[in-house]
Amino acid sequence: MIVVMAPDAGIAEIGGVIREIERLGYTPRPSHGRSGTVIGVVGAGAAGDLAHLAEFPGVARLEEVAHPYKLVAREARPEPTVIPLRHGEVGGREFVVMAGPCSVESREQVLAAARAVAGAGARVLRGGAFKPRTSPYSFQGLGEEGLRLLAEARRETSLDVVTEVMAPEQVALVAEHADILQVGARNMQNYALLEAVGRARRPVLLKRGMMSTLEELLLAAEYIMANGNHQVMLCERGIRTFETATRNTCDIGAVPALKSLTHLPVIVDPSHAVGVRAWVPAVARAALAAGADGIIVEVHPDPDRALSDGAQSLTPDGFRELMASLAAMAPAVGRELSIPV
Ligand code: PEP
Ligand code: MN
8 A cells, every 4th residue: 555645744744654654563754745645555564454544644545556566657656757867867867778788798899889989978888797698508607807897998988888687696795886786687585685775785787587577576676675775777688488589579558557567767778688789779769668667788899709798789981870860760750869970
């Protein structure tokens, strides 16, 4: 259930409701927005009846949330969640582009990629330091050294950095170097990891599991929010179907569905969704047209020599062309995207 406070409710009134929720054995999860405060009531309390909260001073109304997820539900927060970046924000009018190599491979490689994507108008640099690889014999990433290289690229370009964290014990280290913590598709239901990033003070990019429903994705996000971290972005990265021409099947309908089910920003990863360089730009544009808040796209200075996912990585020139087409399209769908001239 959600307690919607009146727009003019003060600290004392909000505090009174929070104390009563706790007294009943539930956990209050307040969320403060421009149009007021809503308080999510989570957990199985001892006393079932919360109806009397409607009579508390400052309470506008109580709302039942029909979904199994509560805090991520659209009803829990009338305004969209907006996540600030060093430059710009995710979830506002701007269409945010995150770009960079699949893996951090070397200083030269990541700095070249960072300069290229920053020069073309990206806001966030992506790059994996800890890599979830299907084969234990494939390149596993540079680990901590990769994180240091990403931080160096950030200092030079002032891009924010998003990178994957694969285990709860890595969260503190990754959060020290990165601005956004990525939870990969394979870990979407790693609940210990979700709880750990939920306790971290960094935004989280949560990728949809390749065999997960949207409800499972939203419940994974609920774990993060229930642990105190409200800065969550959801990422559609393609799901596994019977189709083999594309690496995965991009569920573009997930974008409007998620935008109506939750207040959290929605990002699309066209690279892992289709897996073929030539097809990535079309899916990136489809993401913008469908109402996504941004994309995360793989770009490599020399894709044919990439240590992972070269076949789906754009060249710097290809990325610049993509950015020009997105910038031309954005106003037609009510979004902003400015690229350097
Ligand atoms: C990645 O972003 O490089 C990655 C491994 O993505 P996913 O978890 O979606 O497969
Ligand atoms: Mn990849």
